[in-house]
Amino acid sequence: MMQKSFISEPGFCPDCGSILPELRTDGGVTCFTCKRKHGPEVFGxxxxxxxINFNSHTNNPQIKSSNWKHKSIKEEEPEGPLVERKCPQCNNDVMSYSTLQLRSADEGQTIFYTCTKCKFKETENS
Structure with a gap:
């Protein structure tokens, strides 16, 4: 029997150290690099x-949770970190924000603000 060159972790070939592909339906696996065949025990x-997170809104009474209730706008969690910013619609002093790189990489990101009170949304290009 060939002596192992590596102390390998599960999911890596004990002969050459390469990462192994997924198990085949027959329960075996062949290393991409050294072409050695291994059994499922190589995965330890x-x-x-x-x-799997499912939407909580459903019309199926068998799936719907008995303690599920619709949250009002005021009970919902903020959509991101909070910042002191005045809402132009309701004058609330707190808004949540999130950022996304919508334009080219050498330009600033787009900031999306959401009022925690009335849910008014606005954007700012930085």
Missing amino acids: EMVTRYV
Whole structure:
């Protein structure tokens, strides 16, 4: 038997150290680099967990949670970090903001402000 050159982590080839592709349906895997075939034990105790978040708005009574209630505008969480900025519509002194690079990389980003009280939205190019 060939001596291993690497102390490898699960998901990496124990012979050459390359990252391994996903398991095939037969439970085996072939290294892209050294072409050695390995069984599923090469992945060790790796576990993949998925969290799927569904929309809470549904008409299906079997899916709808019994304690679900519609939040009013005032109960909703802010859409981002808060900043002291006067809303031009209702004169509230607090707005949330988020940023996004919409224009070319050598230009400033676009800032989206949302009033925490009336949900008025405005943008600013910086």
